[in-house]
Amino acid sequence: MEIEVAITEGPIGAACACARGAGARVEFTGVVRGEEGGSAISALRYEAYRPMAENQMRKILEGLGREHPILRARVIHRIGEVPVGDAAIHVLVESGHRAEAFAVAAAFMDRLKRDVPIWKRGGVP
């Protein structure tokens, strides 16, 4: 299984991927919405404790990869100011069949919120 994780301060580019033998690809994109806590915003600020965040994301994917036979996982989290409508996170999982890819992508997002030191630091008016 191939794992790639990154934290970036720029926009998240298109996913270029196709693991050999992959019949299913599931992608999740988390997009910044126009309000936070009831107020209209133009952007959302994210901060990360970067080395630990990357490590944790990799560990979560390794663990999920032991439970589910996936071929490839790639996660990119953007930090800093992310404008409304832009992707704050993109998760890509490829596997032979679709059930595993759906399971890993959804489980990764649950674990990310709980275990990875990346925080919303509030909205930019």
Add this chain to the structure above:
Amino acid sequence: MEIEVAITEGPIGAACACARGAGARVEFTGVVRGEEGGSAISALRYEAYRPMAENQMRKILEGLGREHPILRARVIHRIGEVPVGDAAIHVLVESGHRAEAFAVAAAFMDRLKRDVPIWKRGGVP
């Protein structure tokens, strides 16, 4: 909720989407693999009973949209000869939060296989 379904004989292009208020986007891509029934292939042939297939896909999405608060769903299924490595189907679901988008994308694929008249017609050597 916005619904778009299409059956195409050409390649499936990139998804351009962003429903107002969408915070989550889930995409599923079904990719043709290099073997079918144990034999190496260069492409897979799909056929559809087209008007009924488009209708059924739309109905499935409408039903799922009543159960889950999603904002937008788009499905494109390619038919004819689809080369190995190319997408045979792309499903895109947008919603406010991620659980609904995951649920609808995964449920749509289960229903598609069962209820929509699109068939694999065998591999091209």
